[in-house]
Amino acid sequence: GAGVSQSPRYKVAKRGQDVALRCDPISGHVSLFWYQQALGQGPEFLTYFQNEAQLDKSGLPSDRFFAERPEGSVSTLKIQRTQQEDSAVYLCASSLALATGMTEWENTIYFGEGSWLTVV
Amino acid sequence: GQQVMQIPQYQHVQEGEDFTTYCNSSTTLSNIQWYKQRPGGHPVFLIQLVKSGEVKKQKRLTFQFGEAKKNSSLHITATQTTDVGTYFCAGGPGGGADGLTFGKGTHLIIQP
Numbered sequence: 001g002a003g004v005s006q007s008p009r010y011k012v013a014k015r016g017q018d019v020a021l022r023c024d025p026i027s028g029h030v031s032l033f034w035y036q037q038a039l040g041q042g043p044e045f046l047t048y049f050q051n052e053a054q055l056d057k058s059g060l061p062s063d064r065f066f067a068e069r070p071e072g073s074v075s076t077l078k079i080q081r082t083q084q085e086d087s088a089v090y091l092c093a094s095s096l097a098l099a100t101g102m103t104e105w106e107n108t109i110y111f112g113e114g115s116w117l118t119v120v
Numbered sequence: 121g122q123q124v125m126q127i128p129q130y131q132h133v134q135e136g137e138d139f140t141t142y143c144n145s146s147t148t149l150s151n152i153q154w155y156k157q158r159p160g161g162h163p164v165f166l167i168q169l170v171k172s173g174e175v176k177k178q179k180r181l182t183f184q185f186g187e188a189k190k191n192s193s194l195h196i197t198a199t200q201t202t203d204v205g206t207y208f209c210a211g212g213p214g215g216g217a218d219g220l221t222f223g224k225g226t227h228l229i230i231q232p
Binding site: 040041042043044091108109112114 | 126151153161162163164165168208220221222223224225227
């Protein structure tokens with residue numbers, strides 16, 4: 001597709017419920033990122049994939065959060081036993097870039113519209 | 121870990137006035153990127169700065185990267201209502217797009 005696609009756009013989950021958020025990056029993009037954005041705050045890094053390899057998951061807040069990108073394209077962020085503090089917008093982003101030495105256009109991160117999660 | 125701080129958090133200006141937001145990192149950055157997020161929207165890439173002391177312009181927007189590569193600024197001349205939104209800087213310790221740390225953003229509110 002033309003841009004990064006995320007689904008669902010909106011999700012209301014009951015506390016304790018599991019949720020799965022999907023990200024379809026721009027075709028051919030090597031890097032994929034998940035960010036969490038609370039209301040009025042900047043995006044907080046969760047995890048980073050280079051193709052199917054999860055190179056950095058240091059931002060995942062707890063072991064209830066799990067991300068995968070098994071074939072190096074579509075990614076899923078799963079949150080188990082959701083808590084109210086998980087309520088946020090989950091942003092997926094992709095980039096053509098590899099880690100170093102890239103020009104600006106290869107380095108640009110393209111964000112999806114986000115999945116708005118509300119835990120009640 | 122790396123911290124990126126932005127000031128001010130909120131800025132109210134009259135339409136036509138200038139606006140500046142500042143970004144400071146606790147560590148030396150390899151590059152800094154700027155994003156704009158409209159209310160209810162997602163961050164949209166504006167520009168990347170890589171070189172020490174670099175200055176880039178996009179129409180009414182001027183971006184600077186400090187000599188020490190630890191700070192940056194975005195200046196908008198003669199603001200327009202279309203400039204409303206939150207401006208984020210994001211810095212990377214490594215090259216490329218990985219490892220970006222976002223600031224909390226500056227919310228620009230414009231009064232006509």
